[in-house]
Amino acid sequence: MARKTGLGGGFGARYGTLVRRRYIDVVTGLRQKHECPRCRFRTVKRRSVGVWLCKKCGYKFAGGAYTPSTKLGQIAARATRGQMSPSTLSTELESLRAGATVAPSVAVKQRKPRTRRKKAEIPTEPASASETDSAQPSSTAEEA
Numbered sequence: 336m337a338r339k340t341g342l343g344g345g346f347g348a349r350y351g352t353l354v355r356r357r358y359i360d361v362v363t364g365l366r367q368k369h370e371c372p373r374c375r376f377r378t379v380k381r382r383s384v385g386v387w388l389c390k391k392c393g394y395k396f397a398g399g400a401y402t403p404s405t406k407l408g409q410i411a412a413r414a415t416r417g418q419m420s421p422s423t424l425s426t427e428l429e430s431l432r433a434g435a436t437v438a439p440s441v442a443v444k445q446r447k448p449r450t451r452r453k454k455a456e457i458p459t460e461p462a463s464a465s466e467t468d469s470a471q472p473s474s475t476a477e478e479a
Contacts, residue, residue: 361401369403370448372396377448379403391451406431 342362343355369379371389378391387403388395399405410431414424 365401372403375449376451378451 342359346355346358365381368377369387370377371379371392371394373394374389374392376389376391379387379389381403382388382395384400385397386395387398396403398408410424410427413419419427
């Protein structure tokens with residue numbers, strides 16, 4: 336029998352394929368870097384359960400246990416910004432309780448995540464030939 340490796344490999348043949356796949360999906364999503372809500376860089380890592388920290392700007396915020404933002408948090412953010420009516424809010428909350436995925440009722444403009452730029456290295460050039468010639472006395476001046 337082949338040895339199982341990877342995130343779900345520690346379970347061996349136990350718990351079934353579906354449970355191991357779900358575990359792998361949750362853990363890979365947990366360990367990847369997420370987008371910071373303040374600076375928009377992909378530098379957010381999980382500190383502990385529900386606590387997330389941006390390594391770039393130092394912004395610490397509360398989120399979900401496995402993702403920085405939850406579906407309920409997204410609905411609450413849209414409601415507080417005034418982008419949905421109370422009837423729409425109650426409809427989305429009921430559908431969330433029923434287990435449906437949340438579709439944004441208002442088209443929210445998605446910003447592209449920012450990435451860090453690498454610092455450009457400035458090459459140190461040797462002194463140009465014209466500068467070295469002017470510093471040394473010319474041979475024609477010495478002969479004259």
